Amino acid sequence: MGFQTPQHTLDRYLDWTVNGTIQLPDFQRGYKWDDERIRQLLVTILRGHPMGVVMLLDTDNDEVRFKPRPVEGVDIHQSVEPSHLLLDGQQRLTSLTQALTGDGVVETKDSRGKLMARKYFVNIERALAGEDCIDESVISVDADGKIKTNFNRDIVLDLSSEEAQRHHGYFPLNLLLKPSESQSWMMHYMMLNQEDATRFHAEVLTPAQRYSIPAIELDGNTSKAAVATVFEKVNTGGxxxxxxxxxxxxxxxxxxxxxxxxxxxxxxxxxxxxxxxxxxxxxxxxxxxxxxxxxxxxxxxxxxxxxxxxxxxxxxxxxxxxxxxxxxxxxxxxxxxxxxxxxxxxxxxxxxxxxxxxxxxxxxxxxxxxxxxxxxxxDANLRGPHSRLIQWFWCGILGELYGGTTDTRFVRDLMMVPAWALGTENASLPTTVQDAQFVESRLHSLRTRNAAAYKGIYALLLANEARDWMEDKRLDLFQHRELAVDIHHIFPKKWCFDHNIDDEHRESIINKSAISAKTNRTIGGRAPSHYLDLVERNGQISSTTLDNVLESHLIPAGALRSNDFAAFFAERRERVCVMVEGAMGKQVQRDISRGYAVEDSAQFDSVVIAETTTENAVEDEVTVHGGTGR
Known part of the structure; x- marks a missing residue:
């Protein structure tokens, strides 16, 4: 196996990915970078910082015959044979190919896994303020070129036309490596601001257009075993x-x-x-x-x-x-x-x-x-500052703002939260508090504990003076462990299957609560009206006492006792929304109850991580013994 280490300009790499000269081997994983990582990569390019090497394999090899596939987002004829396969650098070159060629629209997702299409711009004025300001100058917007707020009702920034882009001073990055088109755009911008246009062309565009990336090119004598070893080495660690x-x-x-x-x-x-x-x-x-x-x-x-x-x-x-x-x-x-x-x-x-x-x-x-x-x-322990720290904390979790790349958010929170929490005069509202939003329909797609907001709502329910259903114990740190408390279904899975409750409602956080192992065994797969009788009898408690315990879990006891899933779900969803509002200090947008869903479940990645609870085992045990379980 031999190799060489040439260095090619970025525009040459993108020409190769677009025309199929560089393609991916069939064993490569799919494209998965989120919006913030793409934005940070573009910041790296504009700063002129190194983005690392890419590794290529020469396809002129009799032994190594991998089925190639184009870089995602590229449409080429199937008969096009690549000269090189990309072993390392897939996420980077795919991101740059989509963002810097064609219409510049990248099919990506946010930190929560919500699928989205984004386009990238650089603010000319901010970019000219110095290298440290490049990060703040690069923004991503919806594919239509607009930034919207108030649940897409209000347009904050419209960059959907070249005239609007020049008016607001935002250069579209999909023109970065298109000399004639970028020159035409800048010529028109010079009519508005000649000095900035001249400086931006010289200080930002020209250096970026010369950006180069080193490569390691494995030659045609490389064996398949060697490729496997190299690929394993470059894709482990970090x-x-x-x-x-x-x-x-x-x-x-x-x-x-x-x-x-x-x-x-x-x-x-x-x-x-x-x-x-x-x-x-x-x-x-x-x-x-x-x-x-x-x-x-x-x-x-x-x-x-x-x-x-x-x-x-x-x-x-x-x-x-x-x-x-x-x-x-x-x-x-x-x-x-x-x-x-x-x-x-x-x-x-x-x-x-x-x-x-x-x-x-x-x-x-x-x-x-x-x-x-x-x-x-x-001062972090004083009542007033501490309460504001708690609000910031819940905004980060329920707004799901700490997934994905977070370095910039770390900085902003460190620089803004202390002064705001201390009530310092003229202190700005931290961006995490400002950015946080929660919509009612998100409760439908919160189904597994891999979501931060799911865990957050579970913690809020525990903190709501929740008590065990059968034993008169608060679910604090000690009792949480002593009672083997976990999150379980309120309307059991079997009952939901038998009554055709779809998985969106059955698995939602709305149909789950903190339940001890003993209580969960009593519930089994039974109807609520049945298992509540068992809880009362085994726990030797009155219906009134149990109803009060259920209320501490925000569970409407009447709907549960009548096995009315629809009424239960609607009422508890509203109660959870009120609880979230109290934690965030912000209003929850009611969309489901108004006939539409901002956060439709289909918008999220389809990968579902199974719950690590004992409920399935409990219901299976009931079945084995001929009970009312599955």
Whole structure:
């Protein structure tokens, strides 16, 4: 096996993907990058930063004969034979092919998995403000060129025509690598702003049009076994692991630390000590070393930013390249404050009835939460600031804003939340609070615990003074474990199947609640009117007492006792909406009750992760013994 390492311009790569010269081998996975990752890739191009290498395999090979397929979004004739297959770089080149060629519309999804079509623009004025402003200058809009709010009723920004684009100063990135079309666009823009047009062409467009990407090209003598080995190597591991390893080596070579202590600093040993300090807090058990490093980087770059007196102060960041710039002195400065802050965050989670990683909505949100606690110090525990921190927290979860790429949100929250929480005069509303929205129909598509909002609603229900159905115990941290509480169906699966309840309603979070293992065994697959009698008899409680317990779970007891699923579902859905409004401090859009659905379930990825509950086993057990189960 031989290889060479040429470097080609981006426009040449895209010519090859569009005409089929470069295609994908049949074993490659499908395209799956979300909107924010695509946007960040375009930011990388405009900044002129490296995006890594791509790996190509020469198809002039008698032994290796993989069935090729075009890069997604490219329509070529089936008879076109590629000269190279793309082994590594599929997501990047697919994103760039869709965003920078044709009409520039990319078929992608948001951080929650909702399918969407997006188009990308760069704000000329912001891009000219300097490299640190490139990130803020690149935006994505709907495929029709518009940014809408108020559930698509109001148009905030209209970039659907070239005239509108030039009027607002947004250059369409699908013209970036089309010299004649971009020149024509800029010539018309010069009539509005000659100085910015000239600078933008020279400082942004021209360097981007010259952007090049190195390649590793495996020659025609490469065996299939070698291809499999290479492909496995380039698709395992990742930058975050390498960040920790590189910092381990960097810190170990710190001369000042060695001079003071007579030994090298061992980051991996230090991280094990940190993990040991977290051992008593189950919600922190999946926290990764890179999460801790990102929090330290946020605080270190914030300190430099605040001390920088220049007009363009050093940027606050948690990007991987900035984590790699973290010095040992930076790390040691924030080590103990962050250890304490993450432990405080575990207590914050417990107060929200989030007790372990199983029901932790976003591990990533722990990063800014801990950093914010360090900044706010003891003021984070004051009633007023603490209540605003809680609102920010729920907005992030129920607005589902901490999925996907989150580095930019980390920065904005760290810079905005402390002042807002403390009630500082003229403090801005944090973007996470501002951006968060929740619609009634989202409750229909929340069906499994892989969704952050699903876990969040479960935690809110626990915190609603919920008690066990059969034993007079609050579902707090201790009882949650002691009673083996989990989320289970209220109208059992078997009853729903027998009464033709569709999966959208049967599996919705509306038809589930926190139920102990003992109560769940009593429920089995029985009708509610039947199993409630058993709960009363086995628990030796009155109907009134049980009804009050059900109400603590926001369950309308009357509809449950009459086996009226439709009435139960509608009433509990409204109660959950009111609960969500209280947590977010924002109104929930009622769409289902008004005859339409903003968040139709079909808009979300079809992959469903099975619930890790014991309900199926319970119902199967009832069947085996000839009961009313399945």
């Amino acid at each position: 930058l975050e692991l390498n960040v920790f390893e590189l910092l381990t080596a960097t810190f170990a070579g710190d001369g000042d630390y060695y001079a003071e202590h007579g030994t090298d600093f061992r980051l991996n040993e230090n991280w094990r000590e940190t993990q040991e300090s977290f051992a008593a807090h189950p919600v922190l058990q999946d926290l990764e070393s890179t999460d801790f490093l990102k929090a330290a980087t946020l605080l270190a770059t914030r300190k430099r930013h605040l001390a920088d007196t220049r007009t363009r102060a050093a940027a606050v960041s948690a990007r991987s390249e900035d984590v790699l710039r973290l010095t040992l002195s930076d790390y040691l400065e924030w080590l103990e404050p962050l250890r304490n802050a993450f432990i405080w965050a575990a207590g914050f989670m417990a107060d929200r009835h989030i007790f372990d990683t199983k029901f932790l909505p976003y591990r990533s949100q722990l990063i800014p939460l801990a950093a914010i606690k360090v900044v706010m110090a003891d």
